[in-house]
Amino acid sequence: MDSRASSRETQLEAEIRRLERRLERERRAREAAEAIGESGMRELYQRQRVLRLLETIATASNEDQPLQDALRFALSQICLFMNWAVGHIHWVDADQDALASSGIWHGMDDGQYEDFRQTTLDTQLWRGRGLPGRVLESGEPLWMPDVAEDSNFPRRLSARRCGLHAAFAFPVFIGPQTVAVLEFFSLEVVGPDAEVLRTMAQIGSVLGRAIERKRAEEQLLEKVAEADAQRRAAEAANRAKSDFLAVTSHEVRTPLNAVLGLAQALRRESLTQRQETLVDGVLDAGAMLLRLLNAVLDLTRIESGKMALDLASFDLERSVRTVVEIWRAHASERGVELTLDTGGLPEACGILCDQGKIEQTLINLISNALKFSPPGSRVSVRLAASDADADDGERRILLEVCDQGPGVAEADVLRIFQPFEQTAGGREVGGAGLGLSICAGHVTLLGGQIGVAAAPGGGARFWLEFRARASDPAPAAPADAAPEAQSGPGRTLRILAAEDHPANRMVLKALLGPMDVDLVFAENGREALDALVQTPFDLVLMDVHMPIMDGVSALQAMRLMGGPAADTPVFMLTANVFDEDVERYQAAGADGVVKKPIDVRELHALVARLGPGSSPDGPYRPA
Amino acid sequence: MKGVVFNLLEEVVTDHYGADTWDDLLDASGLDGAYTSLGSYDDEQLEKLVSSACSALNLPRAAVLRWFGAEAMAHLARIYPVFFEPHQSTRPFLTSVNGIIHPEVRKLYAGAVCPHFNFSDDGDALVMEYRSPRRLCALAEGFTEGASAHYGEAVEFEHRRCVERGDESCVFHIRWPAKP
Numbered sequence: 067m068d069s070r071a072s073s074r075e076t077q078l079e080a081e082i083r084r085l086e087r088r089l090e091r092e093r094r095a096r097e098a099a100e101a102i103g104e105s106g107m108r109e110l111y112q113r114q115r116v117l118r119l120l121e122t123i124a125t126a127s128n129e130d131q132p133l134q135d136a137l138r139f140a141l142s143q144i145c146l147f148m149n150w151a152v153g154h155i156h157w158v159d160a161d162q163d164a165l166a167s168s169g170i171w172h173g174m175d176d177g178q179y180e181d182f183r184q185t186t187l188d189t190q191l192w193r194g195r196g197l198p199g200r201v202l203e204s205g206e207p208l209w210m211p212d213v214a215e216d217s218n219f220p221r222r223l224s225a226r227r228c229g230l231h232a233a234f235a236f237p238v239f240i241g242p243q244t245v246a247v248l249e250f251f252s253l254e255v256v257g258p259d260a261e262v263l264r265t266m267a268q269i270g271s272v273l274g275r276a277i278e279r280k281r282a283e284e285q286l287l288e289k290v291a292e293a294d295a296q297r298r299a300a301e302a303a304n305r306a307k308s309d310f311l312a313v314t315s316h317e318v319r320t321p322l323n324a325v326l327g328l329a330q331a332l333r334r335e336s337l338t339q340r341q342e343t344l345v346d347g348v349l350d351a352g353a354m355l356l357r358l359l360n361a362v363l364d365l366t367r368i369e370s371g372k373m374a375l376d377l378a379s380f381d382l383e384r385s386v387r388t389v390v391e392i393w394r395a396h397a398s399e400r401g402v403e404l405t406l407d408t409g410g411l412p413e414a415c416g417i418l419c420d421q422g423k424i425e426q427t428l429i430n431l432i433s434n435a436l437k438f439s440p441p442g443s444r445v446s447v448r449l450a451a452s453d454a455d456a457d458d459g460e461r462r463i464l465l466e467v468c469d470q471g472p473g474v475a476e477a478d479v480l481r482i483f484q485p486f487e488q489t490a491g492g493r494e495v496g497g498a499g500l501g502l503s504i505c506a507g508h509v510t511l512l513g514g515q516i517g518v519a520a521a522p523g524g525g526a527r528f529w530l531e532f533r534a535r536a537s538d539p540a541p542a543a544p545a546d547a548a549p550e551a552q553s554g555p556g557r558t559l560r561i562l563a564a565e566d567h568p569a570n571r572m573v574l575k576a577l578l579g580p581m582d583v584d585l586v587f588a589e590n591g592r593e594a595l596d597a598l599v600q601t602p603f604d605l606v607l608m609d610v611h612m613p614i615m616d617g618v619s620a621l622q623a624m625r626l627m628g629g630p631a632a633d634t635p636v637f638m639l640t641a642n643v644f645d646e647d648v649e650r651y652q653a654a655g656a657d658g659v660v661k662k663p664i665d666v667r668e669l670h671a672l673v674a675r676l677g678p679g680s681s682p683d684g685p686y687r688p689a
Numbered sequence: 690m691k692g693v694v695f696n697l698l699e700e701v702v703t704d705h706y707g708a709d710t711w712d713d714l715l716d717a718s719g720l721d722g723a724y725t726s727l728g729s730y731d732d733e734q735l736e737k738l739v740s741s742a743c744s745a746l747n748l749p750r751a752a753v754l755r756w757f758g759a760e761a762m763a764h765l766a767r768i769y770p771v772f773f774e775p776h777q778s779t780r781p782f783l784t785s786v787n788g789i790i791h792p793e794v795r796k797l798y799a800g801a802v803c804p805h806f807n808f809s810d811d812g813d814a815l816v817m818e819y820r821s822p823r824r825l826c827a828l829a830e831g832f833t834e835g836a837s838a839h840y841g842e843a844v845e846f847e848h849r850r851c852v853e854r855g856d857e858s859c860v861f862h863i864r865w866p867a868k869p
Contacts, residue, residue, distance in 0.1 A: 084712060094723035102727040106799070 116265045119147045123269055127276030133284075134170055136276055140269065141172035144250060148262070152179055152230060152251040154186065156198045158244050165191040165198050165247060178228070182251075185224035196220050197235045198247035205244065207236035207266050209258035213251070225251070232256035236266040240278045248273075305370065312366040315359040319641050320567060322359070323663035326352045327573030330666050334580065356663065361500040367644070368507030375420045375511055376645060379537040382415045382424075382463065383408055386449050389425050393432045401441030404432070410450025410464070417451075417461060419534040423508040424465075427516075430501040431467040431528045438471030438526070445469045454536035461536050463514075466529040468521040479518055505530070559583045559676060563607040564594035564617060565639060570662075574607065577666050581673055591620025598624060598631040605676050606636040607660060610651075618654045625655040637672065639664075690732050691798045695724035698738060701760040710745075717741040729800055732823055751827035751853070758831020759838065766839050779837045779844065779865060780815055784808050804829075811862060814847075819859040824852055826859040833863060 126139045141153035153172035156165040167186050174183055189196070194203045196219055201208050213219040213233045214226040225231070235249035248270070329348045337345065367373045390406045397404035428447070435445040445467065452462040474482060483506040509516040514532025521527035561583050565571050571587050578585050586603070588594035590612040598606070606624075608617040615623075621636055638651045641662040648659055660669060699722075702711045715722040718737035724730065742753045766773050772790050776782040791803040804825075807818040817833075819826050830846050837844035845864040850856040 084709065087712065088708065091721065091723045094721070095725045098723060099725035099727050102725065106727075 124272045133280040137170050145172050150250050150252040156247045182224045182228045185221050189220050201235045201247045207263040209234040212255045236270045238270045239274045308366045315362045319359050324569030326663040331576030364504050379418050380421045389428050402439045403444040405446045407448040416537045417534040418537040427505045427508050430505050435467050435469035439469050443470035460533045464531050468527045470525040473526045474518050560603045561605045562586050562603040564588040565609040566612040591615030610640040621654045690735050691801050692724045692728040693726040697761045714741045754827035755831040758828040759835040762835025779840045814862040814864050817861045
């Protein structure tokens with residue numbers, strides 16, 4: 067009984083021991099499962115941090131910021147990730163041999179590691195030497211548990227002084243080339259972490275791509291800047307050429323003005339028929355030369371963008387009709403019929419536009435057409451305009467000039483609007499190759515288009531199209547109004563002419579000589595002021611460009627003089643009659659401008675307006 | 690070897706021979722037997738257990754592995770019905786092992802090293818090639834038989850080539866004769 071009970075007891079005890087053993091096994095299995103679960107969570111968390119780090123650095127590298135800033139940001143993010151103190155970047159030279167501090171650091175803000183920064187600057191590192199040198203040699207990330215104790219770390223004493231211990235570094239590649247080595251330092255001694263080094267290798271490739279891209283961008287910008295500089299140099303050269311052309315033209319115009327003025331004076335002498343013909347020849351040729359010079363100056367202004375629009379309201383039909391009327395006489399001299407078709411115009415066609423540029427363009431086109439028109443042919447001008455647009459109040463205007471000449475060869479169609487481009491035909495009829503480019507410049511300024519096509523039935527059809535705001539034209543000034551001659555002083559007019567050029571003085575003397583005036587000359591602004599102080603004058607004719615004191619300065623000084631002399635009417639004598647020049651003269655106190663070459667009719671009208679003088683006779687009209 | 694295999698082995702042994710037998714096998718193999726399905730254990734531990742079973746049952750290694758595979762299939766079908774339900778028969782279930790089952794196993798058990806099987810057709814036979822340094826071809830045979838049993842099919846498993854016989858890889862020709 068006892069033995070049965072005892073055997074039963076033994077069995078139970080054995081059973082309990084088995085169960086306890088199984089329980090213990092299960093408990094350990096559960097603990098192992100929990101440990102695996104926890105380490106899985108930790109791994110996941112760490113992996114997320116790594117991903118976030120990679121993502122943050124990649125995003126910052128792609129942003130539009132200087133490379134230095136992107137790299138400095140990467141250093142700070144890695145230090146934050148590791149909770150390490152110092153990060154730094156070495157550049158690698160092109161030979162893949164030497165390393166140099168980039169000056170990009172993290173952790174240098176409070177000066178605590180200044181010793182280490184300075185030591186880094188003073189320490190020569192190369193392939194194989196020190197932490198970055200070893201990374202450069204192997205091309206692999208490297209971890210040093212304690213640089214303060216590492217024999218291949220030339221900066222170890224400084225590291226020791228600054229309390230820096232663990233370090234790792236990794237390379238940044240562009241293709242096979244190592245371009246940089248990043249190094250990081252901890253305040254603790256830390257054993258190698260292969261996972262961290264793997265992450266850093268990935269960051270190395272992200273930064274490599276960023277550096278490559280930024281460098282490519284910089285190179286592109288350099289190339290753009292280079293191209294820009296070349297373009298600017300070319301433009302400057304072109305401007306210098308234009309300026310030279312303008313200056314030369316201007317210089318030629320001064321003596322030419324004298325030639326024309328003197329020839330005009332000569333024309334008014336009593337001459338034989340033969341002499342009159344010769345003088346007319348001089349005047350015609352001179353006028354042609356002057357037109358050419360003015361065209362060069364116009365073109366220079368167009369090319370330099372200095373040409374401005376002079377907007378005013380005017381009647382388009384009247385303006386075009388006047389030009390056609392003037393040119394009809396020239397046309398009939400050549401046996402060419404010049405017609406105007408305004409069938410496409412609305413009842414009253416006022417526009418706000420630059421009348422001068424439209425007229426000059428039309429004149430150029432008519433003059434061109436006549437050059438190419440054989441006798442017996444016809445040049446037809448057609449003007450059409452739309453009603454004002456309901457939206458913007460603008461009219462669309464079309465102006466065309468058709469001739470029956472040889473037409474424009476297809477190859478020349480685009481070329482002829484370029485300056486100094488001339489067709490064979492253009493050379494034959496004696497053009498300078500400027501007229502059409504000036505037309506194109508004007509039309510572009512008006513915001514329109516100009517072109518050429520074959521005219522129906524042969525010949526060329528030049529057309530221009532532009533838009534202009536519809537307006538009521540200002541009432542036209544009465545044509546050929548007689549100059550007023552009432553307000554004069556009622557005695558011999560005293561005129562002071564300031565002019566440095568002897569030939570021009572001679573012109574003035576010749577032109578004013580026949581009138582009842584008392585003409586006094588000054589050779590510069592200073593002399594003019596002196597003369598004005600001594601005696602009163604009724605009119606001052608003031609040349610602009612003079613030595614010692616120029617015309618504008620003299621005028622300004624004169625207006626400030628006080629006394630009656632300050633109020634003497636002053637007209638500037640000048641070939642520069644561009645809007646901005648005239649504005650400058652007016653601002654200085656000028657009453658008006660007498661344009662060179664002096665038109666005898668204009669000068670006489672001015673004198674007549676100021677006092678009793680001989681009435682203008684034999685006015686010279688440039689052809 | 691993933692812990693899940695040891696768990697399966699424990700279940701199969703306990704089912705057929707009782708918990709004491711499993712304890713005895715662990716003792717005979719000198720193992721403590723705290724296996725969790727998420728853990729990874731040396732292949733050697735499985736070999737020790739199989740070897741102990743061989744001694745206890747007086748059977749060769751292949752027979753024990755084959756028995757384990759065939760019996761384990763019923764447990765797997767209970768734990769992971771999702772791999773069995775899409776199929777009506779063994780053949781498509783087997784051929785889904787590379788593309789579907791093993792990738793899922795790798796997701797569930799990080800670090801699992803699963804074998805890759807090359808499949809081809811030879812008339813009405815499915816040809817299955819197995820290459821693995823673990824030499825568990827008998828386990829594969831057992832799994833195939835267990836799966837066939839799950840789908841209610843008879844199976845003829847012909848182990849034409851075997852690494853155990855000096856071949857470069859194991860090649861199985863598998864037929865499922867139509868039911869009479």
